[in-house]
Amino acid sequence: MHFGLSEDQAAVRDSVRGFARDKLAPGYLERAKSDQFPWDAHREIAGLGVFGLLAGEEFNPLPAEDFVAAGLAVEELAYADFNLANAAIPVLLMTSLIARHAGEAVRQRWLRPLVGGDAYVCLGLTEPGCGSDVTAIQTTATATADGYLISGEKASVTMLSHGDAIIVIARTTRDGETLGPSAFLVPLDAPGISRSPLQDTGWTPMGRGLLHLNRVEVPASALLGTEGAAFRSVLGGFDFTRPLLALTGIGCAQATLDETAGYVSERQAFGTPLARFEGVSFPLAEHATHLEAARLLCYSALWHRSAGQPHTALAAMTKWYGPYHASQAIRDCLLLHGNVGYSAEFPLEQRMRDVLAVEIADGTAQIQKIIIARELFGRQFVPYGR
Ligand SMILES: Cc1cc2nc3c(=O)[nH]c(=O)nc-3n(C[C@H](O)[C@H](O)[C@H](O)COP(=O)(O)OP(=O)(O)OC[C@H]3O[C@@H](n4cnc5c(N)ncnc54)[C@H](O)[C@@H]3O)c2cc1C
Numbered sequence: 001m002h003f004g005l006s007e008d009q010a011a012v013r014d015s016v017r018g019f020a021r022d023k024l025a026p027g028y029l030e031r032a033k034s035d036q037f038p039w040d041a042h043r044e045i046a047g048l049g050v051f052g053l054l055a056g057e058e059f060n061p062l063p064a065e066d067f068v069a070a071g072l073a074v075e076e077l078a079y080a081d082f083n084l085a086n087a088a089i090p091v092l093l094m095t096s097l098i099a100r101h102a103g104e105a106v107r108q109r110w111l112r113p114l115v116g117g118d119a120y121v122c123l124g125l126t127e128p129g130c131g132s133d134v135t136a137i138q139t140t141a142t143a144t145a146d147g148y149l150i151s152g153e154k155a156s157v158t159m160l161s162h163g164d165a166i167i168v169i170a171r172t173t174r175d176g177e178t179l180g181p182s183a184f185l186v187p188l189d190a191p192g193i194s195r196s197p198l199q200d201t202g203w204t205p206m207g208r209g210l211l212h213l214n215r216v217e218v219p220a221s222a223l224l225g226t227e228g229a230a231f232r233s234v235l236g237g238f239d240f241t242r243p244l245l246a247l248t249g250i251g252c253a254q255a256t257l258d259e260t261a262g263y264v265s266e267r268q269a270f271g272t273p274l275a276r277f278e279g280v281s282f283p284l285a286e287h288a289t290h291l292e293a294a295r296l297l298c299y300s301a302l303w304h305r306s307a308g309q310p311h312t313a314l315a316a317m318t319k320w321y322g323p324y325h326a327s328q329a330i331r332d333c334l335l336l337h338g339n340v341g342y343s344a345e346f347p348l349e350q351r352m353r354d355v356l357a358v359e360i361a362d363g364t365a366q367i368q369k370i371i372i373a374r375e376l377f378g379r380q381f382v383p384y385g386r
Pocket of ligand 1: 366
């Protein structure tokens with residue numbers, strides 16, 4: 001076992017770190033409070049090659065698909081700008097899904113603009129009536145002579161306000177026979193689509209929203225993968241988006257911890273720097289430990305993915321453990337800043353609201369523990385969930 005990075009991985013980390021800390025960090029808080037998505041910065045990230053990492057041979061700047069490299073890029077972005085890191089994850093998921101499962105027409109239309117940061121494809125899985133229990137989705141796709149008619153509602157779509165298309169998961173019927181859910185790439189300007197924005201407590205530039213699909217017609221080429229098999233293709237992707245999401249929390253919490261270490265070394269109380277009190281330094285030491293443990297768990301899951309080894313339980317572990325400890329670390333760092341920590345002029349309360357949502361998105365802690373428990377005890381003891 002060794003913990004070193006390959007030359008390629010170190011190069012990705014260093015180039016993203018340099019860009020993120022020099023160019024993104026200074027404007028982070030202003031961007032985080034705006035409902036405009038920072039397309040220019042997103043395109044600059046694309047310029048570093050980040051969005052090609054999982055997009056197949058033609059677009060990958062590295063010789064092979066490398067999920068650890070994707071994790072390093074996301075963590076470095078999150079250290080400087082949580083939202084831009086978060087926005088990168090659906091791009092990595094969608095490029096990977098399209099490269100692996102789409103037909104030529106969809107690949108030609110969407111891969112290059114996605115990799116270049118010029119287009120955005122969202123994910124529509126969660127519905128008003130179900131999120132944790134994805135088997136209960138009600139959106140339908142009915143096969144027609146030359147395509148599908150899709151109707152339903154998607155409740156919680158990240159980047160919906162700014163997106164160009166969406167991968168919709170819909171229960172499929174063909175010739176009266178009900179199949180499982182399938183994945184379809186649906187342009188967001190298709191007739192029959194309407195969008196309603198949500199007012200969120202964080203993730204403001206990411207424009208989350210509700211999507212309504214009223215008999216939306218798509219061609220047969222919109223289908224990704226096999227009819228009725230979306231849970232294998234799309235939900236299999238969650239096994240790498242979960243550690244990536246966890247790394248957004250970890251990167252953001254690490255930045256907060258580093259800033260707080262600086263603050264408590266300067267700020268004085270009772271005639272001495274705060275850092276000299278164990279009541280201040282020990283919680284920070286504990287958070288540093290949890291963040292490092294969470295980080296290693298994430299890179300282990302991503303390494304197993306790259307190596308083609310089982311990693312579903314590992315991915316679930318990252319997704320409850322990482323965001324939970326990231327949230328706790330940011331909360332305690334805010335308190336250690338005293339009254340200034342509570343001010344919206346500093347990034348602490350912003351980060352606390354942003355990272356809290358990582359505990360929900362892509363499945364809550366309870367759902368991750370169901371997945372882990374199922375691996376431990378078997379499906380006969382944990383029958384629910386996908
Ligand atoms: C900021 C943000 C961005 C998101 N982006 C997207 C997106 O782009 N696309 C998309 O499709 N979805 C997205 N989601 C939705 C997200 O995946 C769901 O919110 C999540 O899976 C939980 O589903 P739910 O909200 O319906 O909660 P519910 O399923 O209603 O669960 C409510 C509560 O009950 C608990 N619970 C449910 N079942 C069990 C059980 N068996 N045992 C114990 N506890 C249980 C849950 O843990 C949760 O605490 C996003 C969510 C957020 C907050």
